Amino acid sequence: MNILEVNEVSKAFGKQVILDGVNFHVPEHSVFGFLGQNGAGKTTTMKIILGLLQADQGVVMVNGERVTYGQTKTNRYIGYLPDVPEFYGYMKPLEYLALCGEITGMKKNECKLRTEELLDLVGLEKANKKIAGFSRGMKQRLGIAQALLSEPKLLVCDEPTSALDPIGRKEILDILYKVKDKTTVMFSTHILSDVERICDNIALIHQGKIQMQGDLVTIKTNHAKEGIEIEFSKIEDLKRFQKEAKDLANVFKGKEDSPLAIELKASNMNELSKVSLQILAQNDIVPVKFMCVKPTLEDLFMEIVKE
Amino acid sequence: MKAYIAFTKKEWLESIRTYRFFILLAVFFIIGIMNPITAKITPELLSSLATEGITITIPEPTAMDSWLQFYKNVPQMGLIVLVIMFSGGMTGECSKGTFVNMVTKGLKRSTIILSKFTMSVCMWTISLALCFMISTYYTAYYWNIDGLEQILQSVACLWLFGVFLIAILLLMGAIVRSNYACLLLVGGVVVTLFLINMVPRLQEFNPIRLTSGNMSLITSEMAIADFVYSISITIILTVLSLLGAIMVFNKKKL
Amino acid sequence: MYLSTGLEQLQEYLPLLLPLIIVELVLMITALVHVLRHNSYRFGNKVMWAIIVVVIQIFGPVVYFVLGRGDE
Numbered sequence: 068m069n070i071l072e073v074n075e076v077s078k079a080f081g082k083q084v085i086l087d088g089v090n091f092h093v094p095e096h097s098v099f100g101f102l103g104q105n106g107a108g109k110t111t112t113m114k115i116i117l118g119l120l121q122a123d124q125g126v127v128m129v130n131g132e133r134v135t136y137g138q139t140k141t142n143r144y145i146g147y148l149p150d151v152p153e154f155y156g157y158m159k160p161l162e163y164l165a166l167c168g169e170i171t172g173m174k175k176n177e178c179k180l181r182t183e184e185l186l187d188l189v190g191l192e193k194a195n196k197k198i199a200g201f202s203r204g205m206k207q208r209l210g211i212a213q214a215l216l217s218e219p220k221l222l223v224c225d226e227p228t229s230a231l232d233p234i235g236r237k238e239i240l241d242i243l244y245k246v247k248d249k250t251t252v253m254f255s256t257h258i259l260s261d262v263e264r265i266c267d268n269i270a271l272i273h274q275g276k277i278q279m280q281g282d283l284v285t286i287k288t289n290h291a292k293e294g295i296e297i298e299f300s301k302i303e304d305l306k307r308f309q310k311e312a313k314d315l316a317n318v319f320k321g322k323e324d325s326p327l328a329i330e331l332k333a334s335n336m337n338e339l340s341k342v343s344l345q346i347l348a349q350n351d352i353v354p355v356k357f358m359c360v361k362p363t364l365e366d367l368f369m370e371i372v373k374e
Numbered sequence: 375m376k377a378y379i380a381f382t383k384k385e386w387l388e389s390i391r392t393y394r395f396f397i398l399l400a401v402f403f404i405i406g407i408m409n410p411i412t413a414k415i416t417p418e419l420l421s422s423l424a425t426e427g428i429t430i431t432i433p434e435p436t437a438m439d440s441w442l443q444f445y446k447n448v449p450q451m452g453l454i455v456l457v458i459m460f461s462g463g464m465t466g467e468c469s470k471g472t473f474v475n476m477v478t479k480g481l482k483r484s485t486i487i488l489s490k491f492t493m494s495v496c497m498w499t500i501s502l503a504l505c506f507m508i509s510t511y512y513t514a515y516y517w518n519i520d521g522l523e524q525i526l527q528s529v530a531c532l533w534l535f536g537v538f539l540i541a542i543l544l545l546m547g548a549i550v551r552s553n554y555a556c557l558l559l560v561g562g563v564v565v566t567l568f569l570i571n572m573v574p575r576l577q578e579f580n581p582i583r584l585t586s587g588n589m590s591l592i593t594s595e596m597a598i599a600d601f602v603y604s605i606s607i608t609i610i611l612t613v614l615s616l617l618g619a620i621m622v623f624n625k626k627k628l
Numbered sequence: 629m630y631l632s633t634g635l636e637q638l639q640e641y642l643p644l645l646l647p648l649i650i651v652e653l654v655l656m657i658t659a660l661v662h663v664l665r666h667n668s669y670r671f672g673n674k675v676m677w678a679i680i681v682v683v684i685q686i687f688g689p690v691v692y693f694v695l696g697r698g699d700e
Binding site: 117154 | 377
């Protein structure tokens with residue numbers, strides 16, 4: 068079942084079109100990565116899902132219920148972590164979480180237990196001072212704690228890792244991965260390694276449209292072209308090979324770090340390796356290295372963004 | 375209901391920790407003392423200014439002078455401080471983004487407005503009561519209190535006007551995003567009411583009467599019956615402002 | 629003669645003046661402590677606010693808490 072469905076959502080600010088018929092869905096109990104460059108429309112999409120912005124067109128369904136703007140009932144299924152979460156600076160974390168618990172209608176005991184558990188999870192159990200004195204990373208963790216407080220079916224995080232240092236990022240990602248069994252996690256990011264680390268499903272948004280979506284493994288095998296990297300012992304070999312193999316591959320590129328290596332890409336991997344091995348043999352070239360290159364998300368991303 | 379209590383509690387905590395309530399109490403305490411002082415000292419100051427040879431006849435100050443000060447100072451100073459103190463309640467949270475976590479947790483936007491209204495009215499009530507009790511105590515100490523019933527009716531009118539201003543403040547705070555724009559609009563409403571007051575036929579219906587007619591009530595120039603229209607209109611406007619604030623806020627981009 | 633009337637007057641007004649002075653002092657000290665213990669203001673600097681709070685009675689502290697106090 069899909070916990071979230073976004074159908075044909077469009078949004079423009081004045082004449083500037085931000086979202087142009089965005090379509091995607093998030094299956095339950097998965098970690099969903101929402102990829103896109105800065106300004107691609109990730110935050111806008113998330114705000115529409117939360118009913119904080121009104122879509123010009125389209126329907127968003129959360130847990131089978133339609134999202135309405137303003138009074139958003141579907142928010143009871145959602146835990147939301149804004150890109151820069153803002154709190155009441157004069158409160159302490161415990162007080163803030165207690166307030167959140169009372170607003171969502173949790174029982175006092177239940178809320179207290181859950182608060183302690185969550186503060187433990189995000190590593191704020193000892194931070195008993197006013198939130199005004201918190202660092203960005205601490206605010207981000209408290210943000211996750213407040214979002215998870217009511218055990219939401221869907222946890223929506225807007226760029227949770229962008230502002231953090233590598234260690235902080237890893238910690239946040241670990242937390243997100245940990246809660247996957249209990250809830251569905253959707254997070255937006257422009258950091259590809261974050262996605263590769265924990266996501267099951269992704270959607271890539273570019274120029275207001277979803278360019279691709281699905282589970283990460285399938286996307287990688289279907290979309291990205293696999294390739295071969297060959298490193299030669301001398302430059303003459305490389306030039307000869309390039310001449311012979313001119314029609315073979317549709318992407319040819321030299322490697323920047325090593326001038327004696329090239330990368331070939333084609334849709335038919337078997338054919339590619341067979342023919343290039345033939346060329347090597349026929350021309351009496353012995354390469355230093357001959358290896359298959361697995362597609363990375365980065366290649367994919369670059370391919371789509373460059374188009 | 376639980377959310378309403380929770381958010382009202384949050385408003386209370388905020389007023390305490392940001393010193394808002396403390397300032398209000400201090401200001402209204404000072405106004406409360408200033409009223410009898412000014413009434414008592416002014417004539418003596420005037421007489422000490424009088425040089426020899428010129429005799430100025432200055433009437434002995436009475437309890438009326440103290441009340442005159444009360445109904446001058448509370449609207450002029452007290453209400454202005456009240457409006458300034460509460461003007462950032464909506465706009466501040468909107469621009470900072472602290473509403474986002476609350477609303478996405480399922481807190482109804484109408485609850486936010488009603489909680490803020492409740493807490494603001496509570497503080498205004500306590501502040502005014504403090505000010506009134508101090509003024510009454512000292513007025514009774516130096517003079518005596520006559521016609522307590524009229525005095526209470528009169529202060530109740532003033533209280534209602536304050537409640538009306540708080541509702542207007544919430545409406546304006548829901549409409550605009552800046553603290554200063556909010557203050558300006560509330561000021562605009564008050565100025566408009568004063569302009570309307572220049573038409574004698576409309577005075578009877580104008581909420582302004584609740585802050586300008588107090589002395590006439592105490593001196594029995596007017597009776598509470600003369601305030602009925604003004605009171606009704608003020609209550610209606612207060613309710614409409616609150617409903618309007620909720621409607622506007624429901625559609626506001628956070 | 630003048631002095632004695634002055635004293636008499638002072639005695640008469642003391643019940644009024646004393647609480648007034650106390651509240652003014654409390655207001656001033658609270659504001660001053662806040663100014664000295666915090667470093668961020670919406671505008672102005674520490675010295676400016678300290679002077680305003682101490683010199684201008686009543687209004688100084690009020691203006692500081694309403695307009696000058698930074699977000700902790």
